[in-house]
Amino acid sequence: MxxxxxxxxxxxxxxxxxxxxxxxxxxxxxxxxxxxxxxxxxxxxxxxxxxxxxxxxxxxxxxxxxxxxxxxxxxxxxxxxxxxxxHRATVKGFDALIAAAKSRRVALAVATAAPNDNIVFTLDGLALRGHFDAVVGAADVARGKPNPDVFLLAAQRCGAAPEHSIVFEDAPLGVEAARRAGMRAVVLTTTLPAEAFAEFDNVICVARDFSELDVEQLFGLGADFAATASTI
Structure with a gap:
């Protein structure tokens, strides 16, 4: 199968x-x-x-x-x-996580509210764009987060269903957008503490940075939410 x-x-x-x-x-x-x-x-x-x-x-x-x-x-x-x-640099553990994901044939996407100039500034400035199967920005969707548009389009371009997609976020509006998209979310506490996300039932993990995360373990978390979301 x-x-x-x-x-x-x-x-x-x-x-x-x-x-x-x-x-x-x-x-x-x-x-x-x-x-x-x-x-x-x-x-x-x-x-x-x-x-x-x-x-x-x-x-x-x-x-x-x-x-x-x-x-x-x-x-x-x-x-x-x-x-x-x-100060431009990736968050600790990011490069290792995406390398591990790619080795397991997990599609990778960026879904951001940033304008194109900022996407170029970050992804091209850090030579990251080539790692991603899709990059979706503000110019690609009519509505920003907490609307789910940017995440749904990113998943579509990756050929992945929402229930098989995991979003990585640092902001409550982004986690809410993931929830509305029917997607599980991993929260990084780069900007806000874990308590700021306590109300969200789609958060499967909270981490300080990417070095604390394991690819296969993440897909095993929040299975109940994913199953429920796929039936909505």
């Missing part, structure tokens, strides 16, 4: 790379230029995983045109890349 295609789907920011503090710094600086004071922790919890134009609309108003939003996105993301470039 042929085994169903399995997939690991990775959020990028805060998961493949530990960069969310730099995103937050760039957002705070961006809003400060416009006279807005934003609480860093509250901002992360409310926005991590959302697309840039969604964040702009929420904080600056829905009156922005598509062109105005694009220019503001460019300003903010340019600031982020300037801040993070000297």
């Amino acid at each position: 042929t085994q169903a295609q399995r997939a690991f789907i990775f959020d990028m920011d805060g998961t493949i790379v530990d960069n969310m503090a730099f995103h937050t710094k760039s957002w705070l600086a961006f809003f400060e230029r416009r006279g807005h004071t934003v609480d860093a922790d509250e901002f992360f919890r409310a926005t991590a995983g959302r697309q840039g134009h969604e964040i702009m609309a929420h904080y600056l108003g829905g009156h922005l045109t598509k062109e105005e939003s694009a220019l503001l996105d460019f300003e903010k993301e340019s600031l982020y890349r300037e801040l993070y470039a000297p």
